[in-house]
Amino acid sequence: MSDRRPVSNPLALAVLSLLYERPMHPYEMATTLREREKAESIKLRFGSLYSVIDRLEQEGLIRAGERIREGKRPERTVYHITEAGSVEMRDWLRELVSTPVKEYPQFEAALSLLPGLPPDEAIEMLELRGELLDGMIEQIDARHEQAANYGIPALFMIESDYRKRMLECERVWIRQLIEQMVEESWADIELLEGIPTWRQMHAERNGGDE
């Protein structure tokens, strides 16, 4: 582990918070999480469910309770959260809310390697991304409107409101970047760089390669 958390898979947090509400058996956890569409905002891989539950139990954060058989279906073990589990859940949540962690969005990686693409191609791809972002934002809007009609309270929508805001923000940033690149205003920054140099670099690469 060496991890910050005793069981670091985010699925574990979801499990804890379900059991904090009420005891459940594993399969019910999976269906409940699916019903609530938690997988939209949390990285949940249900293939890891049973191993996560085992580790939570070993750490004493949950405990196995009744084994119930309904009809001729296989026995199901109902799990309960323990006191230590409740503490862990709250502590984990507090940490996640209060402390920004360094994450590595793939787009950031791409930006830092952007010179690996010829500039015109880069611009083209950025434009495409912009359009796709627009589409995603629209989709979220539609879902929000629908939710409002169903009377779902805003408290249940903060995650997606947050995501929407971030997408909008990225969208604006990209628009501005494209503008700058098209104006070649990179060249203003004096010194070696700027779009012309970048373009030249790729032009030279044609012919004398590996």
Place this chain on the structure above:
Amino acid sequence: MSDRRPVSNPLALAVLSLLYERPMHPYEMATTLREREKAESIKLRFGSLYSVIDRLEQEGLIRAGERIREGKRPERTVYHITEAGSVEMRDWLRELVSTPVKEYPQFEAALSLLPGLPPDEAIEMLELRGELLDGMIEQIDARHEQAANYGIPALFMIESDYRKRMLECERVWIRQLIEQMVEESWADIELLEGIPTWRQMHAERNGGDE
């Protein structure tokens, strides 16, 4: 694998883009990446370096060249990018730039489980996060100023400019969320929810638990 990419570790993309510049041996790749502080924007775990290189070679994206011995140091294998490797690199980059992928920031998970925290605590943690974000933004500013003084061109700073913008955006969003929560304006949303109900839920939990 079953992955979108033949070698999906982001370190592989970094390796490809280094070898696209010039042939190198593994340790040199590591030091170069460190020098350029690529680990700021790309998730690089150098423990995976050699296994990534092996897989890249197996996939025919790079090939081992000369084995060089300098002084009495151990032999080092210099790797070259292949044509297929260049293609893969460009294609991967194009995809990363053009196509937004669903990622799972931990904060989003926290937001979607926020009701697991009593509301006053939630507000407190959000305020703390806000302050920490301010600090991070200042740090980026400082680095940018320094870079400008050294005459480092803006092209080399886009990743961090992007990150800065995202942080600022999150900061604003959080400020607004706190405002709304403090005003209890969640209650406006009519129906079951709102801060009062949320608070009550946690109050009831004292005494009749697992």
Place this chain on the structure above:
DNA sequence: TTCCGTATATTCGCTGACGAGTATACGGGG
């Protein structure tokens, strides 16, 4: 000359992640 701290260069072993597979049970249609 000898020491040792730091750089060089790589290997290894554990463990978590998770897709894909398995097996049984229910229930509705024919």
Place this chain on the structure above:
DNA sequence: CCCCGTATACTCGTCAGCGAATATACGGAA
């Protein structure tokens, strides 16, 4: 009453990820 598609419930094997250990070399100080 039988069939089979879908839901229920879980297991397993593989494999990538990566921290930590290892080992040797260099070079400056004493």
